[in-house]
Amino acid sequence: MLINPSIIADIQAIIANAQQKAARAIDSERVLMYWQIGKVIFEEEQQGKDRADYGTYLIKSISTTFQPQMGSGFSVRQLEMNRQFYRMFPNTNALRSQFNWTHYKLLIRIDKEEKRAFYIAEAEKNNWTARQLERQINSLLFERLLMSNDVQSVLAVARAEKLPQEPKEIIKDPMVLEFLGLKREASYYEKDLETAIITHLQDFILELGNGFTFVARQKRIHIEGDDFFIDLVFYNRLLQCFVLIEIKTGKLTHQDLGQLQMYVNYYDRFEKQDFENPCIGILLCTDKNDAVVKISLPQNNNSIIASKYHLYLPSEQQLIDEVKKEIQKLDDAQGLM
Template identity: 35%
Template sequence: MTERSTPASPDPAGYAAVHGDIVALLEAARRTAARSVNALMTSSYWEIGRRIVEFEQSGKERADYGETLLARLATDLNARFGRGFSRQNLQQMRQFYLAWPTVKICQTLSGKSAAPQISQTLSAEPLVQTSIDLSRLAQAFPLPWSAYVRLLSVRNEHARAFYETEALRCGWSVRQLDRQINSQFYERIALSRNKATMLEKAEAAEPGDAITPEQALKDPFVLEFLNLKDEYSESELEEALIQHLADFLLELGDDFAFLGRQRRLRLDDSWFRIDLLFFHRSLKCLLVIDLKVGKFSYADAGQMHMYLNYARQHWMKPGENPPIGLILCSSQGSNEAHYTLEGLSNKVLTAEYRTALPDEKRLAEELDRTRRELEARRIARGGDAEGGV
């Protein structure tokens, strides 16, 4: 019986070189994919905005007509393509076209080979053409859609143009752009006597500014555009606690009707995520639950208050009571459950919910027990892995 020869191990230096080359290739490919998706998405949204504006201009009583048009488009497009085409989103696309009109886009493309054909198409009679080469139009939008959304919040046209130019020149990420706008960089540099130094310092990125290809592709805008399922980089502990909490509340009785988890909402150009959303049949109100893997802070209460205001305006149906907020905190040193009462205008309901909802102490104990069980499983899995090596 012949012995099997042991495969030769690759040369360490040679393997490191080929491994490094492959990693660099994949990272470059993902960055290119993220840029391509963003450019196509942005050009599509600009074209949608253009068609909305041109359609409005052909109608009468533009203000009322425009609102009706956006509402109907939002309903029909969401039914056909999924989320991402709310009235607010369509209004944003309309504003995007108005801030970057056809003349400006044609000027941007004037130095590119695609300019003549695109310019001729965009200059055609409104609504005559049914298709356009989005890949060529995308050349006019080198920044990601998230950056243009942030720029739309800058009302001063000169400031907006300045931030757009500097974002392109310095290669700012969306986070860098957001930081510079929030710090009023345009206004500060206008008053500065040493503008060159300020511009040079603005080129430097800070830790946390860089966005990985994975983060770029998981941007909520991209997920909506591609109609992909939401993906969040949640920790295993938080995910398990949320799932267990949903099961725990449903086991308490049939008063809790589960409506969803990781429910997303957008305010201006910021995204938020509600961990759990229930409807309580006896109380006849929504129950908004937010889980914090850490200690309770005043910021948590302020954020919940914002959630309740949003839920009351957008999710509450006629005949229902105002929503209730429940903040659950789970950490090594602090386990507490806190009901947020700011949204409760009905005093009778305030008294009723104390008996209808689970006891705060019981919820805190359940969270603590679940957290300890999960950590014990994790430690056990780690021991099994070491033993199998």
Template identity: 35%
Template sequence: MNFERLVKTISNTHGHFQQQAARAVNVSLTLRNWLIGFYIVEFELHGEDRSVYGDKLFDELAKRLKSIKGVDRRSLYRFKDFYLLYPQISNYITDNQSALFLPASSTYQIMGSATPQKEDFQKVGSVTPQSQNKKQVPVEKLITCLSYTHIEQLLQIKDLLKRTFYEIACIKGTWSVKELKRQINSLYYERSGLSTKPEMLSQSTQQKAEKASSSDIVKSVYAFEFLGLKVKNAVEESDLETALLDHLQDFMLEMGHGFCLEARQKKILIGDEYFFIDLVFYHRILKCHVLVELKVEDFNHYNIGQLNTYVNYYKAHVMQADDNPTVGILLVTNKNTALVEFATTGMDNKLFVSKYLLELPKKELLEAFITNELQKWNS
């Protein structure tokens, strides 16, 4: 064995066991969430004191379980949906976990569980909206090939055939969660149904799709919360972005303009989805929150729209009576250039905006900072 062979062998061994670890974490997280949903439904149907809680069940559960990261009111509803939409997972649990989590009591009866099909999938593209095929994805593939983050996206699809279509496409193409979400939003299912050659559309789509890696599961927000680890590292997409945020955080605090760091990767819930704000400051002179978003990509309208959404969220849910309106700063990088945009939603008073701009870092200064950091990174 030469040195290059040694390096390759160690790298391959690491990759193999990293994949095993990621798969084990994901399977455990997925099964835990399904079982929580099962327990909730079981309690709603047969709980001795269920009438005491009624509509307040999820609120009370969330309060009592607040020590468990990632288990809140919203996620409890999701777990219930997960159980109701995927009853066939009971087959996997009873096959692999014996009766440890599913007591043999007569009240613990799994609803409508279907025996998983042993056959492999049909080709993606042949399961189209015109098809009446009710074949399910084998339950073991659902559990081992899709992360719970994937499943969260699929739970929003109530139509069984449509959901199965995306399950198959996602597993076949090893899509990242981002890619699955993009394909759902692009109406891939509907376009496949309208296409005269769905196989050709499938081939084209899969060639362009972003693939998932084992590290995606390891860095999943849900996995980090499940393991009781800090979420910060799970939502920073690259070493470059992490380094830029580290330096940007220090840069803003050292400017002497009244910035106080309140949070990094601040987790907020908007509608049915979690978002993470890169940096949240409170400005003691302006008496307002300052939200900073860094995007290691070209500027697009989605970026500024997202930041405006965060600003509006703070206005509706965080801002106190004596606070001034929240301001957002968007930093966009493109190779060795930088672009800075300010989000000032709801600031109709031009004088008020001018006051903000006197206290906040000048646009040119922020652009120079980002450009300088990029040059150091690329040198």
């Protein structure tokens, strides 16, 4: 007799589901174990606070006792992380069930409380894996959003305490596109970059920010006998508007801005519904002159954004330097107003 194939599939699904639940349960118990160990170490350390070196002595003693039996989970470094873990999260109610120990190892390395709160909120809201969280930290997501926003606004959007009111609250400049896997020393056509983005669409949407959904590639628009093609079209449900993206593999020009402005005008007049907000255009470019951007666009411009992109993940210092440079430009511009 033949067995119904669906039974095999059903059993495989049950096994896979059980294995996933078991893995999550193990992760959860591991996190709780490390928190409890950290609590014991911290509280004992406080009892011996009159001795400056007591904490170091305590951790080394615990490691010497348990590491031969329990392995690297009781190394001095691991025990120090447990203590730091408890210090940063002294209330178990603040622990997130969807975070594993790798998530927390990344979070406890962040010294600034506001920055850590941002990544906790974003990781929880977007269900980031530990690898996704690591990428966002390494690419300085928090600092890039701060370039044109204040800390409290960035935190409020991350925690879903308010909806973004302006594109700059969720759209980053620069964008980091290292996940495309393109070699930094090679030259590319705009079509090559566009194809790579479509291939890695999920990662690109993660880099774009919250609320983006893909609509079209090479969207054709017809204007009285002339055809034009928009590289990429997205929709953002938080901003409630279409987002048009044009890709330039060279330095941005005022002609590029004019072309994108025409696309935005078209969408606002012929595609946008009455309940939707005005369309946004993003020019992705390798370089830009901010003065040219400012002069080319109206003073009250809120629809066109020029954003530089990196095809590889720069060093942390390179990104920090670039962020500082852009923030200084903003400060200088405000000082002239």
